[in-house]
Amino acid sequence: MNSLSENTLALINKTTLGAIEVSPIGAFDDNYIWYIEDTETQQCWIVDPGSAEPVLKTLKSLNNKSLSGILVTHHHHDHIGGIDQILKVFPDTPVYGVKSDRVPQVSMFVAEGDTLELSANLTFEIISVTGHTRDHIAYFSKNSKHSFLFSGDTLFVAGCGRLFEGSAEQMLSSLKKLKALPANTVNFCAHEYTLNNLKFAEAVEPANQDIQEFKHSCIELRNNNKPTVPTTIQQELLINPFLRWNDPAVTKKAAELAEKPVLNDVETFAQIRLWKDRF
């Protein structure tokens, strides 16, 4: 299996959401930098450019397309490391993100509840999703037909981000917000962690047939060097142990791990997350 940065830079694996198209740009071993295009206005944006090179090469390959904006979910280097170099090439590009000295490149501040209108066809709602970091945000867009989400390192396919700066309680409350989004919401996360996550999901719920079926389709995708991202909230509700804290099989496993019989949502989530850390 090739690392993602060796993938072709052509925008394959496109997801079409009405006038909006979203494509992954592979970076490092397993990061996805998301390229978003409004096919009517021809504007484009990128999400979490941890590396400049694949982004600049991609834009060059698209008839020297210029950039309308950069969206940042959180401050980790593999999400922002390419911004400075991209701004050297496209100096006036607005950079959207939270106000923080950890991402000094941000020029357009956004926060929970804000509406960010980027084009006639693209409006995001900002959702605060603390847990992985203390100021992580997600970008959610919804119109009459399509809903989609850029969740950074919060909601992975069959997994969730590590708790670097937040408590289990904070991460759970963030995931509750994402779980409540429309079932058809397409979730673009920032890493290809799916096969490992599914091994863990399987260990949490050995009898879950949805996990088995999904695992087979993901193995097939990865064997063909294709991304397993995005999925939908609906799919995640069936297979993601970190959205299934109130499923009997998951609570039973968490109780076994905790060696006590009845756990609340936070305790269940915390036990499963702790197990994943040492899995």
Ligand SMILES: [Zn+2]
């Ligand atoms: Zn991160």
